[in-house]
Amino acid sequence: MSNSILGSGAVSLGLAASITGMIVVAMGLANHRGSWKRETRWLVGIMTFAAIAAVVVMERALITRDFTVAYVAENGSSKTPALFNFATMWAALEGSILLWTLILTGYVVAVLVKFRDRHDDPMVGWAMLTLFVVTTFFFALMLGPANPFKSFNPPLGYDGPGPNPLLQNHVLMAFHPPVLYLGYVGFTVPFAFAISALVTGRVGEGWLLATRRWTVMAWGFLSLGIILGAWWSYETLGWGGYWAWDPVENASFLPWLTGTAFIHSVMVQERRGMLRVWNLSLVVSTFALTILGTFITRSGVLNSVHAFVESGIGPWILTFFALIVVVSLGLIAWRGDELRSPGRIDSPVSREGAFLANNVLFAAFAFVVLLGTIFPLIVEAVDGRSISVGNPYFDRMTMPIGFMLLFLMGIAPVLPWRKASSGVLSQRLIGPAWFGAAVVLFSVLVGARGWAPLLAFGLGGFAAGASGRQLILATRRQGWRGLVGRTNGGMIVHIGVILIAVAFAASNAYVRQDEFNLLPGDTATMSGHTLTFEGSTVIEYPNRTERVARIRIDGGQVYEPALATYPFAGQSINIPSVRSTAVDDIALSVLSYPEGTDDAVLLRATIQPMIVWLWIGGLVIAGGTLMAVVPGNRRRPTDPVSAPLEEVSV
Amino acid sequence: MSTSITRKRRSNLRLWSWIGAAVLAVSAFLYGSVSGGQPQTNAERAHALADNFACPVCSGQSVAQSDASVARIIRREIRTWVDEGRTTDYIRSQLVADFGEDIDYTPSATGITSLVWILPVVGGAGAITGLFFVFRRWKLDADFEASAEDVALVDAARADLP
Numbered sequence: 001m002s003n004s005i006l007g008s009g010a011v012s013l014g015l016a017a018s019i020t021g022m023i024v025v026a027m028g029l030a031n032h033r034g035s036w037k038r039e040t041r042w043l044v045g046i047m048t049f050a051a052i053a054a055v056v057v058m059e060r061a062l063i064t065r066d067f068t069v070a071y072v073a074e075n076g077s078s079k080t081p082a083l084f085n086f087a088t089m090w091a092a093l094e095g096s097i098l099l100w101t102l103i104l105t106g107y108v109v110a111v112l113v114k115f116r117d118r119h120d121d122p123m124v125g126w127a128m129l130t131l132f133v134v135t136t137f138f139f140a141l142m143l144g145p146a147n148p149f150k151s152f153n154p155p156l157g158y159d160g161p162g163p164n165p166l167l168q169n170h171v172l173m174a175f176h177p178p179v180l181y182l183g184y185v186g187f188t189v190p191f192a193f194a195i196s197a198l199v200t201g202r203v204g205e206g207w208l209l210a211t212r213r214w215t216v217m218a219w220g221f222l223s224l225g226i227i228l229g230a231w232w233s234y235e236t237l238g239w240g241g242y243w244a245w246d247p248v249e250n251a252s253f254l255p256w257l258t259g260t261a262f263i264h265s266v267m268v269q270e271r272r273g274m275l276r277v278w279n280l281s282l283v284v285s286t287f288a289l290t291i292l293g294t295f296i297t298r299s300g301v302l303n304s305v306h307a308f309v310e311s312g313i314g315p316w317i318l319t320f321f322a323l324i325v326v327v328s329l330g331l332i333a334w335r336g337d338e339l340r341s342p343g344r345i346d347s348p349v350s351r352e353g354a355f356l357a358n359n360v361l362f363a364a365f366a367f368v369v370l371l372g373t374i375f376p377l378i379v380e381a382v383d384g385r386s387i388s389v390g391n392p393y394f395d396r397m398t399m400p401i402g403f404m405l406l407f408l409m410g411i412a413p414v415l416p417w418r419k420a421s422s423g424v425l426s427q428r429l430i431g432p433a434w435f436g437a438a439v440v441l442f443s444v445l446v447g448a449r450g451w452a453p454l455l456a457f458g459l460g461g462f463a464a465g466a467s468g469r470q471l472i473l474a475t476r477r478q479g480w481r482g483l484v485g486r487t488n489g490g491m492i493v494h495i496g497v498i499l500i501a502v503a504f505a506a507s508n509a510y511v512r513q514d515e516f517n518l519l520p521g522d523t524a525t526m527s528g529h530t531l532t533f534e535g536s537t538v539i540e541y542p543n544r545t546e547r548v549a550r551i552r553i554d555g556g557q558v559y560e561p562a563l564a565t566y567p568f569a570g571q572s573i574n575i576p577s578v579r580s581t582a583v584d585d586i587a588l589s590v591l592s593y594p595e596g597t598d599d600a601v602l603l604r605a606t607i608q609p610m611i612v613w614l615w616i617g618g619l620v621i622a623g624g625t626l627m628a629v630v631p632g633n634r635r636r637p638t639d640p641v642s643a644p645l646e647e648v649s650v
Numbered sequence: 651m652s653t654s655i656t657r658k659r660r661s662n663l664r665l666w667s668w669i670g671a672a673v674l675a676v677s678a679f680l681y682g683s684v685s686g687g688q689p690q691t692n693a694e695r696a697h698a699l700a701d702n703f704a705c706p707v708c709s710g711q712s713v714a715q716s717d718a719s720v721a722r723i724i725r726r727e728i729r730t731w732v733d734e735g736r737t738t739d740y741i742r743s744q745l746v747a748d749f750g751e752d753i754d755y756t757p758s759a760t761g762i763t764s765l766v767w768i769l770p771v772v773g774g775a776g777a778i779t780g781l782f783f784v785f786r787r788w789k790l791d792a793d794f795e796a797s798a799e800d801v802a803l804v805d806a807a808r809a810d811l812p
Contacts, residue, residue: 437678440675
């Protein structure tokens with residue numbers, strides 16, 4: 001049986017199981033009986049089997065170069081190396097939807113297992129129903145506009161072009177999309193429970209507690225996925241950067257912003273019973289933004305270096321996005337009175353006050369990024385003009401918000417709940433303040449200049465001091481357990497975010513880039529580094545021809561940026577070579593080998609400080625996320641959670 | 651008596667520590683901000699400018715990022731203008747005249763495009779005002795006299811503390 005038929009059969013089976021699951025759970029909920037649980041187990045099993053089978057069939061088609069499958073004919077090639085051939089499944093639109101669906105069914109299985117003892121609970125029932133609606137949508141996409149198993153009649157001797165050359169020259173391509181999708185799709189679980197809470201009217205803290213670790217893990221995967229994407233971009237695109245405020249990059253950043261706000265504000269609801277509407281809105285927004293991101297990436301409405309080819313998928317995703325927003329808003333409006341919080345914030349100078357400010361800032365950040373991303377579409381729709389919104393806008397608008405967030409990261413960890421006295425603040429913040437001051441002094445001594453980077457370094461030092469203080473106190477009290485649990489893991493995550501913020505500020509403020517026309521033996525000097533061109537070599541690979549330039553940096557090791565030509569894709573790309581140290585990176589890329597010259601090269605060199613700390617920061621975030629989901633020491637109910645009594649006005 | 655003196659001494663010490671940290675941070679910050687370091691070279695200024703314009707034939711890449719030949723030509727043009735001492739406004743107007751408004755990554759602050767600058771500021775101001783009123787209302791709600799019963803309850807609870 002052909003792969004097209006097998007794959008289409010698997011997708012049809014998955015869709016049938018999803019729709020049946022929806023009906024069975026809905027009927028079970030309507031009849032107030034929990035008997036749906038046995039059938040659901042079967043249906044989830046069938047649905048997951050179908051998703052796995054579809055993926056296996058696609059990989060089989062890719063590995064055997066079965067060009068009768070249109071997706072393989074358009075994206076596969078007999079010349080593509082094995083790893084990238086395997087990763088071709090998520091290199092184009094239809095395959096990426098297949099990967100999304102596989103991960104989604106995995107999450108559904110995990111929910112079913114985790115809540116196996118609560119299948120009679122309507123909260124779990126409505127969450128399962130919501131999950132089935134989402135799986136139905138994605139299976140339906142694969143039978144509609146994003147069909148990965150369309151058949152193709154290849155002419156004799158046909159060989160495909162292979163994936164986009166940019167997607168087959170770095171190992172990160174195998175990891176970045178799956179990790180990113182684990183984050184995107186992971187937010188479906190808290191969304192499903194939020195909808196369930198609204199429908200059942202159990203809008204208290206139960207659904208938050210049930211989904212706390214799911215949210216943190218999804219956030220961690222999304223963070224790591226974004227960092228891996230930036231790393232991939234830096235290592236493959238050859239322009240010496242890693243973040244360009246591109247619409248597709250923004251599409252991944254938007255749910256990260258709202259998800260981060262949610263992770264913080266959820267603590268206010270857990271402790272004080274407040275911000276219920278806000279938390280529900282944030283979790284709905286986060287999920288809706290993942291779908292909007294899918295629309296931006298896959299509809300072709302916005303120009304992006306990362307976008308998939310234009311397809312007919314746009315209206316489907318936009319309709320689903322509208323459905324999510326309308327249903328969620330409708331439910332929130334319906335539960336209006338029950339969502340009113342009984343508590344109030346006693347003082348802005350308190351942990352919950354800081355979380356509130358943090359949420360306002362994250363919401364503002366998300367608004368700026370969303371507005372800047374879709375504004376060209378708005379202008380075009382209103383008066384037909386074509387405009388661009390890029391780096392200068394995003395840098396100018398987000399920089400003050402970033403500074404305020406760094407400041408809050410320094411203040412918030414030392415604040416008690418309810419209210420803080422000036423004495424407490426003064427005592428707890430003096431260490432971080434000295435650390436911040438020392439960082440500014442050190443930066444100036446090593447030659448850093450300019451108010452913006454210095455402010456970022458100082459605030460970063462201040463925030464790192466506060467996080468470090470919390471970790472030191474916790475490990476003194478609890479030993480290694482002082483590194484685990486939500487608060488302590490969260491502080492490790494803060495340190496990772498601070499590393500990234502400081503590295504971002506340094507690399508953007510002190511970037512140096514220049515282009516050089518060099519003949520063999522020529523040396524160029526740039527920011528105190530020497531680059532000597534020692535000649536070039538042509539290397540033939542099965543899928544490409546590379547002309548490699550040998551560049552000796554500072555008289556030491558030789559680096560080999562190359563210009564690669566992929567004949568099947570009819571495209572040439574440059575393959576950068578990067579010298580990384582803890583202090584700075586030198587990224588080299590070949591722009592061209594000018595014709596009519598004797599072995600000359602047009603070389604672009606980019607020198608940026610602290611780049612490697614971006615990737616280290618990403619690893620620290622991943623580690624901190626893992627620590628955060630490990631249960632910490634439980635607080636004794638008698639332990640004070642607020643400032644000492646004498647400091648609280650009665 | 652001696653505890654009170656120690657506490658006061660500690661408080662004074664902390665105050666001086668704060669003053670020391672503030673003086674150190676502010677003076678280092680001002681020195682680093684004002685002294686400016688090495689002036690930007692023409693190459694650096696040209697690169698910074700090229701990052702502010704969209705490559706006219708690429709999908710979402712700036713002139714600085716793109717390897718397309720037209721991007722390389724524009725980079726060379728920008729470098730020539732910078733070497734000639736042209737202003738940023740001159741370079742912007744030349745590129746917009748040659749390639750259209752959408753080459754400029756900085757939206758104009760006039761007409762409908764000004765909304766992209768105004769809306770976040772208005773939204774931010776609205777959020778701050780809203781928070782101010784919310785906290786004010788919460789504070790007013792909290793301004794009540796504790797009854798004798800409340801005070802007795804709190805006293806009893808405090809007496810139970812170890």
